[in-house]
Structure formats: structure tokens, C-alpha cells
Amino acid sequence: MAKLNEKYxxxxxxxxxxxxxxxKALVEKFSELIKANGTLNNVDEWGKRKLAYEINYxxxxxxxxxxxxxxxxxxxxxxxxxxxxxxxxxxxVVLAK
Numbered sequence: 001m002a003k004l005n006e007k008y009x010x011x012x013x014x015x016x017x018x019x020x021x022x023x024k025a026l027v028e029k030f031s032e033l034i035k036a037n038g039t040l041n042n043v044d045e046w047g048k049r050k051l052a053y054e055i056n057y058x059x060x061x062x063x064x065x066x067x068x069x070x071x072x073x074x075x076x077x078x079x080x081x082x083x084x085x086x087x088x089x090x091x092x093v094v095l096a097k
Contacts, residue, residue, distance in 0.1 A: 004071065005038070005069045005070060005071060006070070006095060007041075007067070007096040007097075008067075008068055008070060008075050008095055008096055009065060009067055009068075009093070009096045010034075010065070010066040010068070010078060010082075010091065010093040010094075011063065011065050011066075012030065012063075012064050012066070012082060012088060012091045013051070013055075013061035013062065013063055013088065013089045013090045013091065014026055014061060014062040014063075014064065014087055014088055015058060015062075015087045015088065016048065016058060016061060017058065017087070018087045022087065023087075026085070026087055026088070027045065027064050029085075030064075030078075030082070031066070033078065033081065034066060034070070037071075037074045037077070038070025038071070039068060039070070040068045041069065042065075042066070043064065043067075044066075044067070045063075045065075046063035046064065046065065047062060047063065048060055048062055048063075049061065049062075049063050051089075055090060056089065058089060061089050061090070067096065075093045078093055079091070
């Protein structure tokens with residue numbers, strides 16, 4: 001029998017070229033998307049951090065960690081939406097244990 005819900009973590013690094021209001025709007029956008037397709041357990045905003053290496057000539061990014069539960073098909077859709085959204089430097093969605 002297939003599992004109905006799995007636990008996932010999504011780390012998203014937002015570009016600091018956006019102002020603070022735009023970053024907060026993107027954080028809220030992804031929170032609402034996750035709530036609409038699963039259960040959002042926690043949003044941990046790490047804030048502005050130095051990157052290990054420059055991405056698109058940027059040395060810092062705004063880190064946010066989302067912990068959520070959803071059906072196994074949703075994380076692929078979340079990654080697709082993250083990848084087509086402007087203002088994001090990097091992201092990863094993994095199965096949490």
C-alpha cells in the first residue's frame with residue numbers, strides 16, 4: 001500500500017537583489033502553496049547568510065527552511081514552481097527522516 005503522506009524539508013535561498021518586502025512576499029507565497037497541498041509544520045527563517053561561493057555574482061542570500069508533510073507527488077511540483085520563480089538563487093527539497 002502506498003504511503004499517503006511523507007515528511008519533507010525544502011531549503012530555499014532567496015536573492016538579496018530583492019528588497020525585504022519582496023523576500024517576505026516570496027516566503028509567504030511558498031508557505032501558502034505548501035499549506036494548499038499539504039501540512040506546513042514549520043518555517044525557519046535563517047535570514048541573511050554568506051554563500052559558500054558566488055551565485056549570479058551574489059555573495060549572500062536569504063535562507064528559509066520549510067518543514068512539511070504532503071503526498072509524494074507534491075515535492076516535484078514545488079521544485080518546478082521554485083525553479084521558474086524569479087528571485088531564487090538555489091533550492092533543494094528532500095525527504096526528511
